[in-house]
Amino acid sequence: MAEKFDMIIVGAGPAGSAAAYTAAKEGLKVLLIERGEFPGAKNVMGGILYRKQLEEIIPEFWQEAPLERPVVEQRFWFLDKESMVTTSYKDKSWAEEPYNSFTVLRAKFDKWFAQKAVQQGALLINETVVTECIVEDGKVIGVRTDRPDGDVYADVVVLADGVNSLLAKNLGFHKEWKPQEVALSVMEVLKLDKKTVNERFNVGENEGVSVEIFGEATKGALGTSFLYTNKDSVNIGVGTTLSGMIERKMKPHDLLEELKAHPMIAPYLEGSESQEYLAHLIPEGGFDAVPKLVGDGVIVVGDAGQFVNAIHQEGSNMAMKSGKLAAETVIKAKELNDFSEAALDSYRTDIYDSFIGKDLKKYRDAAHTFEENPQYFEEYVPMMNQAMNTFFTVDGTPKWEKQKKIAAKVTAGRGKTGLVKDMYKAWKAVK
Amino acid sequence: MAKTLEDKQYLVRFNCDTESHLIIKDHQVCATQCPGKDCTVFCPADVYRWEGDRMFVGFEGCHECGSCRIGCPNDNIEWHYPKGGHGIVFRMA
Structure with missing residues (x-):
């Protein structure tokens, strides 16, 4: 029989x-299999890495990890065609240890993180696709790869194969995702020298900004766009649910180009140079899309488990937390030498007891509410902009009259009851 | 700044396999049961192109996102990952 590991990831x-990392550190024999040329070669995110969950795995990781900038300001832009309403929060304490979040470039970051696991003793094999789990008597006992003689065995297989989650699907843990359960996002990395980034975004040398953009950029479809500052580049991207993209017959690349050319955005990008174009899916099915997480000899983690909080743009932190919880479960299972579904089930309860399960539950109805009620994105963002325009354009109209005009406009579309209902529905979805 | 999708695809490195990891299960289904041809619209890399009677699949430029497999209204795309080490190679993020 081929070589056997405690855990294959x-x-x-x-x-x-x-x-x-977590399992190898405790002395387990770990095999980490990656299909790309190197870890990160296939991986994409907008770019925000939250500090807390990685710190729980590698304390003071910021001393050595390839990070771009600590985020000191979160901006929110509500875009109309030629205007925007903005709000933001800036916090100087976020520029100091232990920081809150960082912008990262995943090809660099993932390579580093996998290497940290290797330093702890994990064996990393790149350029290898796992084609299926090897199942014997209903128990996962290893994986089949696309290498010659490519069967490898382990007590537990951890499925961290990302949003498409083909291996868990093949095990019957979930059906094919529906187009409303995934978001299609495209992004471009634009080179911009450090000094220009600092000046345009009004930040210091080692300070970054995240901008979340709503409204016009997604043509009213459920989705967001973003602009994040790296050291000497910016990431700009846009995404909507795949169903939104299909229903509105939108091309993601067109959305990106329109966003880049938008009069509120273009000045930030002027003179920049395209470095890379990337597309990826984000699991946004939420609480009700979470698949079966545990079976005999197998655990599902990260995007494969639909662990993304789309409202707060969190994902990689949930991925890390779930990976750590999975490893801790396997460590305990090894002590008892029991790798059955019952023995591994504490992983599932740990997930639901943690912020992952709780936050997914909190926003359970959010995506559904916003998808079914496009007025939030289609009508309210332009309405906010029009209200500001009416109120702040000095044209000799008395302010009382302006307020009346705004109130009339706001209630014209959906009526007073419609408006109150919408507000209640939105509050209920995120409360 | 790259403006066209073609310009953008030139920015990305592809270590292409010789055979496609994306297979149209039945070309007749595309021809007769799919008036929308949605994949030719939403695919972020324009991998799919309708050529009048047949769906052309330019798998070499695929970002491996999975949208076509999920979004095909007829479940007519057999979708695999490219062989180990092949396909798209992101350098940045």
Whole structure:
């Protein structure tokens, strides 16, 4: 029989590397399998990495990890065609240890994180696709890869194979995702020298800004766009649910180009140079899309488990947390030498007891509410902009009259009851 | 700044396999049961192109996102990952 490991992890993204690091550190024999040329070669995110969950795995990781900038300001832009309403929060304490979040470039970051797991003793094999789990008597006992003689065995297989989650699907843990359960996002990395980034975004040398953009950029479809500052580049991207893209017959690339050319955005990008174009899916099915997480000899982590909080743009932190919890479960299971579904089930309860399960539950109805009621994105963002325009354009109209005009406009579309209902529905979805 | 999708695709490195990891299960289904041809619209890399009677699949430029597999209204795309080490290679993020 081929070599046997304590744990095989499929996919060296944040979830997989977190699991590999945690288990290898405790002395487990760990194999980490990555299909790309190197960890990160296939991986994409907008770019925000939250500090807390990685710190729980590698204390003071910021001293050595390849990070771009600590985020000191979060901006929110509500875009109309030629205007925007903005709000933001800036916090100087976020520019100092222990920081709150960072912008990162995943090809660099993932490579580093996987290497940290290797330093702890995990074996990393790149350029290898796991084609299926090897199942015997209903129990997962290893994986089949696309290498010659490519069967490898382990007590537990951790599926960290990302949003498409083909291996868990093949095990019957979930059906094919529906187009409303995934968001299609495209992004471009634009080179811009450090000094220009600092000046345009009004930040210091080692300070970054995240901008979340709503409204016009997604043509009213459920989705967001973003602009994040790296050291000497910016990431700009846009995404909507795949169903939104299909229904409105939108091309993601067109959305990106329109966003880049938008009069509120273009000045930030002027003179920049395209470095890379990237497309990826984001699991946004939420609480009700979470698949079966545990079986005999198998655990599902990260995007493969639909662990993304779309409202707060959190994902990689949930991935790392779930990877760590999976490894801790396997460590305990090894002590008892029991790798059955019952023995591994504490992983599932740990997930639901943690912020992952709780936050997914909190926003359970959010995506559904916003998808079914496009007025939030289609009508209210332009309405906000029009109200500001009416109120702040000095044209000799008395302010009382302006207020009346705004009130009339606001209630014209959906009526007073419609407006109150919408507000209640939105509050209920995120409360 | 790259403006066209073609310009953007030139920015990305592809280590292409010789055989496609994306297979149209039945070309007749595209021809007769799919008036929208949605994949030719939403695919972020324009991998799919309708050529009058047949769906052309330019798998070499695929970002491996999975949208076509999920979004095909007829479940008519057999979708695999490219062989280990092949396909798209992101350098940045």
